[in-house]
Amino acid sequence: MLEMEAERRQMCAMKVFAPDYYAGFRCAAGACRHSCCVGWEIDVDPETLERYRHMSSPLGEKLKRCIAPEPVPHFVLSAEERCPFLTEQNLCEIILLEGEDSLCQICADHPRFRNYWSDRIEMGLGMACEEAARLILTSPHPLRLVPVSEEWEEQPEIPSEEERALRDYRDRLLDAVAETGPAARLREYLIYRHLADALYDGRIAERTRLVDRAFERMTAGWDGQSVPDLAEKARIFSNEVEYDDEKLEQLLTETGGYRTGHDNL
Numbered sequence: 634m635l636e637m638e639a640e641r642r643q644m645c646a647m648k649v650f651a652p653d654y655y656a657g658f659r660c661a662a663g664a665c666r667h668s669c670c671v672g673w674e675i676d677v678d679p680e681t682l683e684r685y686r687h688m689s690s691p692l693g694e695k696l697k698r699c700i701a702p703e704p705v706p707h708f709v710l711s712a713e714e715r716c717p718f719l720t721e722q723n724l725c726e727i728i729l730l731e732g733e734d735s736l737c738q739i740c741a742d743h744p745r746f747r748n749y750w751s752d753r754i755e756m757g758l759g760m761a762c763e764e765a766a767r768l769i770l771t772s773p774h775p776l777r778l779v780p781v782s783e784e785w786e787e788q789p790e791i792p793s794e795e796e797r798a799l800r801d802y803r804d805r806l807l808d809a810v811a812e813t814g815p816a817a818r819l820r821e822y823l824i825y826r827h828l829a830d831a832l833y834d835g836r837i838a839e840r841t842r843l844v845d846r847a848f849e850r851m852t853a854g855w856d857g858q859s860v861p862d863l864a865e866k867a868r869i870f871s872n873e874v875e876y877d878d879e880k881l882e883q884l885l886t887e888t889g890g891y892r893t894g895h896d897n898l
C-alpha cells in the first residue's frame with residue numbers, strides 16, 4: 634500500500650490535447666466505403682493477445698485460428714485482403730460480440746495519432762480514414778486545441794529551449810494558415826501531424842518541406858471547390874504515404890526542382 638502511494642507520488646497528470654473536432658469523430662462502420670479493415674495488416678499487441686488466449690467462447694476459438702504468430706502476431710487476411718472479423722455488412726465481429734474494449738491496440742486507436750511533448754500529449758485524427766478526412770476538411774475555423782483528458786505519466790519534464798522553440802515555430806506555421814476553407818484545414822493538418830516529430834529527429838527544415846510537398850501532392854488536380862474530392866485525394870495520399878515509413882522518408886529527403894515557401898530554412 635505504502636509502495637503504491639510512493640509510486641503514485643512520482644506520477645503526474647499529463648494533459649492530453651486534441652483539435653476541437655476530435656470529439657465528434659465516429660467510425661462510419663458499415664457505411665464506410667474504404668474500411669481500414671481491408672488491405673491493412675493488423676498486428677495484435679501482446680496484452681490483447683494474452684486476453685484473446687484466455688477466451689473460451691466460439692469467438693475466442695476463431696481468434697486463436699485467425700492470428701498468425703510470425704513475424705509478429707497479426708490477423709490473417711482473407712484472399713480479398715479483408716480482416717477475418719469483418720462481416721459481410723462491414724461490421725467488426727469482435728465489437729459485435731465482445732464490445733469495443735475487446736479490440737487490440739491498433740484497432741482501438743485507428744485513425745488516431747499521438748504526438749508526445751515533454752509536458753503534454755497532442756492527439757489527432759489521421760486522414761487515411763474517410764470520416765476523419767471529412768471532419769478535418771469541414772471544420773469551420775482554424776485549428777483549436779482543447780484539453781480532452783489527462784493521463785498518468787511519470788513526472789513530466791520541463792521542455793528544453795529547443796523544444797519550446799520548435800513548438801513556437803509550429804504554432805507560427807499554424808497561425809499563418811488562419812484562413813477558412815478546406816485547403817487551409819488540410820495544410821493545418823499536415824503541420825500538426827508532422828512537425829512535432831522534429832522533436833525526435835531534429836529535421837525541422839525537412840519536415841516543413843514535407844508539409845509543402847504533401848500539400849502539393851494532395852491538392853494536385855483538385856478543382857479548389859469540392860470537399861469530397863479533396864477528402865478522397867487526401868485519404869489516398871495519407872493511406873499510401875503517411876502510414877508507410879519508407880515512402881514518408883522518401884518525401885522527407887526528396888530533392889530536386891521543388892521549391893518551398895520556406896526557403897529561408
Ligand code: SF4
Pocket residue numbers: 659660661662665666667668669670743744761762763764765
Ligand atoms: S476508415 Fe475510418 S470510418 Fe472507415 S472503418 Fe476505418 S475508422 Fe471507421
